[in-house]
Amino acid sequence: xxxxxxxxxxxxxxxxxxxxxxxxxxxxxxxxxxxxxxxxxxxxxxxxxxxxxxxxxxxxxxxxxxxxxxxxxxxxxxxxxxxxxxxxxxxxxxxxxxxxxxxxxxxxxxxxxxxxxxxxxxxxxxxxxxxxxxxxxxxxxxxxxxxxxxxxxxxxxxxxxxxxxxxxxxxxxxxxxxxxxxxxxxxxxxxxxxxxxxxxxxxxx
Numbered sequence: 001x002x003x004x005x006x007x008x009x010x011x012x013x014x015x016x017x018x019x020x021x022x023x024x025x026x027x028x029x030x031x032x033x034x035x036x037x038x039x040x041x042x043x044x045x046x047x048x049x050x051x052x053x054x055x056x057x058x059x060x061x062x063x064x065x066x067x068x069x070x071x072x073x074x075x076x077x078x079x080x081x082x083x084x085x086x087x088x089x090x091x092x093x094x095x096x097x098x099x100x101x102x103x104x105x106x107x108x109x110x111x112x113x114x115x116x117x118x119x120x121x122x123x124x125x126x127x128x129x130x131x132x133x134x135x136x137x138x139x140x141x142x143x144x145x146x147x148x149x150x151x152x153x154x155x156x157x158x159x160x161x162x163x164x165x166x167x168x169x170x171x172x173x174x175x176x177x178x179x180x181x182x183x184x185x186x187x188x189x190x191x192x193x194x195x196x197x198x199x200x201x202x203x204x205x
Contacts, residue, residue: 004046004047004049004050005046005047006044006046007047007049007190007191008047008195008198009041009044009046009047010041010047010048010065010075010192011192013037013038013040013041013075014066014075014192016037017034017037017073017075017158018068018073020033020034021068021073027135030094030160031094031096031133031135034158035096035131035133038096038098038156038158039098039129039130039131041098042098042099042100042128042131042156043129045100045101045128048077048100048156049190051063051186052065052077052079053079053101053152053154054079055079055080055081055152056079056081056185057081059084060078060080060081060084060085060146061077061078061079061185062076062078062164062182062183062184062185063076063077063079063184063185063186064076064164064184064186065077065156065189065190066189066190066192067162068162071161071162071165072160072161073158073159073160074158074159074161074162074163075156076157076158076159076163076184077100077154077155077156077157078144078155078156078157079152079153080102080104080145080146080153080155081146081152082146082149082150082151082152083145083146083149084145085144085145086143086144086145087143087170088109088117088141088142088143088170088171088173089141089143089169089170089171089180090136090140090141090169090171091136091140091159091163091166091168092136092161092166092167092168093135093136093159093160093163093166094133094134094135094160095134095135095157095158095159095160095163096131096132096157096158096159097126097131097132097133097134097155097156097157098129098130098155098156098157098158099126099127099128099130099131099153099154099155100128100154100155100156101128102128102146102147102148102151102152102153102154103127103146103147104126104144104145104146104147104155105123105125105126105147106123106124106125106126106132106142106143107119107124107142107143107145108120108121108123108139108141108142109141109143109171110141111175115175116173116174116175117173117175118173135160141171163182164181164184165181165183166182167179167180168180168181168182
């Protein structure tokens, strides 16, 4: 497997996002300024390790890339094989989605007066470099799918919690609801903190 050329991009993003949240901004500021940070990260596709970009033949993969030790935020790569999709679901916390490779389609849902979940508005399609936001404030229920039928798509998500440990809900079209906790597809994390290569290169100059 090839190694990413610039793993420091993810480390820098984590440091900058931590600094943003340390200022205790309101949600609107997090979505605006955090969205700009995520847009800068996904503008370059040379940093995600191959191990966290692997599709599964049967279901999408949710790889944890970083979790803040206080669980104030987490960074995840979602890897979609052709034709893969989520059920209708919510998040309960703010989230930012940035497209890294391929394309992703998100269809918002809302309940009608009878309690049925129906598509609301047009689906939003994300292409590489584009960002969208979710939260109970700006819209939190959607169905997400790979917009491409012949290739893998990868999006990078940032959530205002350790999203793999948050109790959320899957919604059935008839109004039914099932609680779930997503967990993660990986059992190890990328090494963001080994800076020896760049430091040793500086020593050799």
